Amino acid sequence: DGGITQSPKYLFRKEGQNVTLSCEQNLNHDAMYWYRQDPGQGLRLIYYSQIVNDFQKGDIAEGYSVSREKKESFPLTVTSAQKNPTAFYLCASSMLGQGNHEQYFGPGTRLTVT
Amino acid sequence: AQKITQTQPGMFVQEKEAVTLDCTYDTSDPSYGLFWYKQPSSGEMIFLIYQGSYDQQNATEGRYSLNFQKARKSANLVISASQLGDSAMYFCAMRERNTGNQFYFGTGTSLTVIP
Secondary structure (H helix, E strand, C coil), X not given: CCCEEEECCEEEEXXXXXXXXXXXXXXXXXXXXXXXXXXXXXXXXXXXXXXXXXXEECCCCCCEEEXXXXXXXXXXXXXXXXXXXXXXXXXXXXXXXXXXXXXXXXXXXXXXXX | CCCEECCCCEEEEECCCCEEECCEECCCCCCEEEEEEEECCCCXXXXXXXXXXXXXXXXXXXXXXXXXXXXXXXXXXXXXXXXXXXXXXXXXXXXXXXXXXXXXXXXXXXXXXXX
């Protein structure tokens, strides 16, 4: 079955620790994305990548870092510099180009930092 | 300026009735796509329906239809015969040709279906 996996579903960390969220897709999509969602809010773009070894900052990239060493994988690191990291994180992927290329989303990771 | 505007934070609908969720967009790109997603309380994002800027007819997918008014830059989602399982957050999104592969999302509308 093709899809996007994110792990873990729930993650707890102490303040001051870096934490890496996993995102893997087997849809052969070139583009991958990370979003942050706070309670009752919409999605805010953190980073996106259109090709291996290249990525662009989204609207709220500060305090986050990513890598894209493989087409299938786009891990997100939440660093200690992120002032308010507790949130729901969604990873997505899509085909490049135009047309009816919607984003496919993973199940999300709920990160709690105390 | 906001690319996608959803002005209804919360909506209520009686079971079996139809409901319209509003979405307006802002773009100068003649080529773009509009998407609606459903997000249940579990958090997953479920793709519902797509409308291309050059599509002549309004998109339909089962009980979902998109009321596309290009001149008014609106892309409202119509859900017919509401079911209890339709209770969720609904997000409108846009993808422009000129900005490549970035998607823009609205703030969402919370729909509650009343039995």
